[in-house]
Amino acid sequence: MLYITCTISLVFLSVIFADTVDRVSDADEIFKRLDGLAKRVGILESENIQLKKELKTQSDSFVDLKSQNEGKYKDLNRKQLKLKDEIKVIRYQNLTRVEVALLNSKNELNALETEIRTKNRELENKIDEDVDKVKDSLNDTKVTLQESTRNQNEKLLQHQKSLQSLQHTVSALNNTRKMDGTLPSFYALLSSTVPIRGGDQIIIYDKTGTNNGNAYNTSSGIFTVPESGVYVFTWTAFSYVEEYVRLEIVVAGTIFGGTLSDTQETGDADTETGIIVANVKAGDKVFIRTQSRGPGDGRLYVEFECTSTFSGWKIS
Template identity: 60%
Template sequence: MLGKTVLVTIFLASISVTFASTVDRISDSDEIYRRFDNLERRIQTLESENKLLRGELEKQNVSLGTLKSDLATQYGNLDLSQRTLKQDIKNQYILLLKTQNEVKTNYTELRFKIDTDVREIRDSLAVTNETLQTVTDFQGKKLIQLEGTLESLKNDVRNVNSRTGETPPSFYALLTSTVPIRGSNQTIIYDKTGTNNGNAYNTSTGIFTVPETGTYVFTWTAFSYVEEYVRLEIVVAGTIYGGTLSDTQETGDADTETAIVVANAKVGDEVFIRTQSRGPGDGRLYVEFECTSTFSGWKIS
């Protein structure tokens, strides 16, 4: 605005000089007045234009100030957003580090627990295998002893047969399927016979009916399952002659128990195996492959 004012002043001065020179050359007063009026109107026009320019410049200054204020506000908002974003990124990074540390800690604890569990299971399996081997060895020795006893009894029978020339009453019966123990005085029905000389054993009732008076050998084997126990007894003519307890509650393995009795019996006496009245057991007479429960008897004299 100051520059325009200076230009107007210079312009007026130039006009004044021109006017003075012209006055010197023009003698006619009317011409002078006419030109002076024109010059005055020209000056008024320039002043009006200068006023308009000054107003426009003021408007531009106001617009410029508004623009500066808007830019400052936007810059402030942008700076605030930038600081907020930086803080959010920082917080997320801290949270990520914390989560990473927690994951590492949990992984370490889980790995330690898994290793501990694996060691415990390995140790338990080692103990179990050792126990199984011990039980197997014991059962093997026991089986060998029973086989020896049975062979001896067979020899005795053969000797008796060779002396008499006749086949005495004898039977060998076994279970073909597992029998659950339901209570006291439950007769065990051995449903299959391998030997039944004289047909005195009944596979439907489990009872051997003495066909000839004399002395008999009776034996039975109870095969019970893991963590169960079974109490059996033999009844000859209404009298209990002996019993067995097959117990696997503490060994954690299957078990077999065998008993042998010698009894004098008369024709018509009934001989059978049943559960004991005092604590019959809580389990089953088990069948697995060739392993089963058996009942046998034969006359020796």
């Protein structure tokens, strides 16, 4: 406002001074010009007032805008702070979730490691058990093979003895046919003491004094009947001091008789004799063995001419 007033005044003075210096004007022209200037001043004052109003309006608007902007700025700051807090919370929550997930993963990993160690131990134990089972099976198989081999050897030995007995039988039959009226007969005895080891032990009388027809086998202790008929069989058991022996005679798989030689109470040696008469067929086996029940705990003793014997002969 001051600037405008000063400007008008300068213009006015310039005009007056110019008019005074350049030429002399009359008063009317001067007043006209003054009126014009006054009008212009009035217009300028009106414009100035209008400008003041507009400036005030603009200033108010600016103040309102500034206030609004300040409010928006504060609101923005609050929102930013809130957003930061939310971001912190979200980060914390996410971090917590990650930590929880990591902790769960760690627990699962530990559990998995424990399970793997347990399974490894179980697998190692199972492998050890399987190896032990295989070893036991191999040992059992080895034992079974040994037993089978032993049984096969025993069977082979029995077959060999049977073959020998058969050969003796054939030889006895042939010899019997060649003998002029000589009946089959044998007398066998022990050449050394025989210990009693248990039941069903065949007593092998390993020496013969008579063996007409060669039907008695000194290797097996078995007499194989060379021809059918009626035979007499007898045996003796000589047991030592304070011992006892139970014997029985088996004819064609049947027990025909038995003896007990007992010196446990008398304190002296003892000899018992058994004798039977039996109808037999060619090929039947006759032998002496220990009884299965209470076979004894002694020996068949041999001393000088005293020994155990086994004899048999055909009578018809």
